[in-house]
Amino acid sequence: MRLIILKELAAMPDGRCNESILADAVYACGHNPSRDVLRTQINKLGELGAARVTTIGSILVAQITEAGVDHCLRRTKIEGIRQPRLGA
Numbered sequence: 755m756r757l758i759i760l761k762e763l764a765a766m767p768d769g770r771c772n773e774s775i776l777a778d779a780v781y782a783c784g785h786n787p788s789r790d791v792l793r794t795q796i797n798k799l800g801e802l803g804a805a806r807v808t809t810i811g812s813i814l815v816a817q818i819t820e821a822g823v824d825h826c827l828r829r830t831k832i833e834g835i836r837q838p839r840l841g842a
Contacts, residue, residue, distance in 0.1 A: 756804075758785070760805070760818065760835060761838070763776075763818035766818075773813055776792065796814050799835070
């Protein structure tokens with residue numbers, strides 16, 4: 755799920771999404787996590803340095819970092835996030 759979230763962030767024009775949009779992306783890839791599980795994964799991306807996570811009201815918003823972009827492009831590897839497939 756972390757890689758799905760990271761890829762979704764990378765696809766956004768400004769590199770950020772709220773948790774509702776990320777939930778839809780994760781669901782579209784065959785996962786159906788609870789909101790709490792999704793929030794845990796988003797916060798883990800923040801801990802790993804792949805995203806900056808902020809709370810606006812009661813909603814989490816994540817923004818991809820340079821390290822997250824580098825991971826998506828296979829320039830570097832962040833332990834704890836599956837590495838993207840070549841050409842994916």
